[in-house]
Amino acid sequence: MTSDDVGRALTRMAHEIVERNHSVTSLSVIGLQTGGNDIAVRLAHLLSEISGELMASALLDVSFYRDDLTRNPLPASASTTIDHDLTDRTVVLVDDVLFTGRTIRAALNALSDWGRPRAVQLCVLVDRGHRELPIRPDFVGKNLPTSQDEAIVATLDGVWIGVRGTS
Amino acid sequence: MIDTIRGDNLLSLDELSRAAILEVLDTAETFVEVNRRSIKKVPALKGRVIASLFFEESTRTRLSFETAAKRLSADVLSLAVASSSVKKGESLRDTIATIDALGIDAVVLRHRSSGAALQVSRYVPHVRVINGGDGLHQHPTQALLDAFTIRQVLAERSGTSGLESGTSLFAGLRILIVGDVRHSRVARSDIAAYATLGADVRVAAPGTLLPDDIDTWPVSVAADFDEALAWADVVALLRLQSERGSGTFVPSLAEFTFTHGLTEERSRKLRPETLIMHPGPLNRGVEIDSRVVDSAACVVERQVSNGVPIRMAVLYLTVAGTHEGIAT
Incomplete structure (x- = not known):
């Protein structure tokens, strides 16, 4: 995918989000650190353009909520910038690549510390399969079947497939 | 020089490199944000047991270590030395062995003798030891x-x-x-x-x-x-x-x-x-x-105030971290 393809996919997803939720005023767009940062900012911008309402995005770092802290080296932690109670809001979680689903599991646990959202929806730029948990995305930029040992890089500049460990 | 305290003890700052110190400071920044939340708790050390062993008086260090451990969801074993068997003459070694037998992942130690933390780290090499002040040596x-x-x-x-x-x-x-x-x-x-x-x-x-x-x-x-x-x-x-x-x-x-x-x-x-x-x-x-x-x-x-996020960072890095390497 080129950056134009990514741009079109994000625009389509923004329209889908508005269509699904009717109003955007109760939406909270939350990007997952660090891959979801730029995508969440762009998505919030597109939602503002479509709806005419000013939308901001926040960031969520799930390092401390991961279930693989003991198995993998510690992830470098980044900061969380959620500044409002999420109770009764509809949260749109934004990430670059959906893979095993474990990051999303950690994010769902983390979100509960900011209140009880009315609903949580998941928006990803790339769904590469290989889920290990019963999690599915609501909005997908591109379904990209991959093998386990491939690495995916998905940014606003485009999407690339490489061999794991060399990217 | 030690370049990271991940998965290691924290006994002294003499051997820590600039990178290792910077890593603790930067990790603490993320915990400052956790401490501002209405729910000031993350599950990073859920199920881990941290013993707090203060053989000398302390208000700040002890309270902030225990607060830090709890905010990371660890269980805290806190020994009140003044009312423990230490008063009957039980040695440091036996006291540590007893606490270790209860199953702990880390111990925060304060002791009047310089080098006590190093000594304890030799008694229980499988437990992370964090020096909470030893004699005239280090804090x-x-x-x-x-x-x-x-x-x-x-x-x-x-x-x-x-x-x-x-x-x-x-x-x-x-x-x-x-x-x-x-x-x-x-x-x-x-x-x-x-x-x-x-x-x-x-x-x-x-x-x-x-x-x-x-x-x-x-x-x-x-x-x-x-x-x-x-x-x-x-x-x-x-x-x-x-x-x-x-x-x-x-x-x-x-x-x-x-x-x-x-x-x-x-x-x-x-x-x-x-x-x-x-x-x-x-x-x-x-x-x-x-x-x-x-x-x-x-x-x-x-x-x-900064004692809590710093001690959360130290516990997180030493207890949740491993020797295998550093993720980027």
């Missing part, structure tokens, strides 16, 4: 929170953030450490941290309260206290440690205050932007005047 988390506090205040003033500034704010920073350097483990850890981070460190004290080997330390000795006050960007006061016999090293407390106490009159020699620090507990009227404690330049309360 690593105090120095880390002191460095964190300095970086936080200076970053705020220059309109940047601690994370962005890295260690740059310490380059050439003029830090004056005043008072009972001889008996102070805080001074030893602070000096190690500040020197590693690139600061210019001086000490000022009555000659009797300087250690005999001061010329081997990475510091210079201030000839004139009053001149040094005007020189300093940060003035770090130390407590006069009566329980370690400081009283016999000065003619009287009043004499110490006269020569090296930060009285209100003397505080006027400081430049307005100079920070005043003290690790606590304070001897008001001895090393610092009450009115100086309550002045805006004094960041003692911030130091206490």
Whole structure:
């Protein structure tokens, strides 16, 4: 995918989000650190353009909520910038690549510390399969079947497939 | 040099590299945010057991370590030494063995003997040992929170953030450490941290309260206290440690205050932007005047607040971390 393809996919997803939720005023767009940062900012911008309402995005770092802290080296932690109670809001979680689903599991646990959202929806730029948990995305930029040992890089500049460990 | 404390003990700051110290400071920044949430708890150390073993009195260190452990969802075993079998004469080794038999992942130890933390780390090599102050030797988390506090205040003033500034704010920073350097483990850890981070460190004290080997330390000795006050960007006061016999090293407390106490009159020699620090507990009227404690330049309360995120960072890195490598 080129950056134009990514741009079109994000625009389509923004329209889908508005269509699904009717109003955007109760939406909270939350990007997952660090891959979801730029995508969440762009998505919030597109939602503002479509709806005419000013939308901001926040960031969520799930390092401390991961279930693989003991198995993998510690992830470098980044900061969380959620500044409002999420109770009764509809949260749109934004990430670059959906893979095993474990990051999303950690994010769902983390979100509960900011209140009880009315609903949580998941928006990803790339769904590469290989889920290990019963999690599915609501909005997908591109379904990209991959093998386990491939690495995916998905940014606003485009999407690339490489061999794991060399990217 | 040790480049990370991930999966390791934290016994002393002498061997820690600049990268290792920076990693703790940066990790603590993320925990500052956790401490601002309405639910101040993350599950990072869920199911881990951390023993808090204080063979010496403590208010700040103990409370902030235990708060830190709980905010990481760890279980805390807290031994009240005064009402334990230590009073029946049980040795340090047997006490540690008993607690280890209950199944622990880490121990925070404070002890009157220098080297106690190192000794315990040899008794229980599978347990992470965090030094909460050992005799005259080291108090690593105090120095880390002191460095964190300095970086936080200076970053705020220059309109940047601690994370962005890295260690740059310490380059050439003029830090004056005043008072009972001889008996102070805080001074030893602070000096190690500040020197590693690139600061210019001086000490000022009555000659009797300087250690005999001061010329081997990475510091210079201030000839004139009053001149040094005007020189300093940060003035770090130390407590006069009566329980370690400081009283016999000065003619009287009043004499110490006269020569090296930060009285209100003397505080006027400081430049307005100079920070005043003290690790606590304070001897008001001895090393610092009450009115100086309550002045805006004094960041003692911030130091206490920062104790929690720093100790969360230390527990997180040592207990959840592994030796295998560092994720990027």
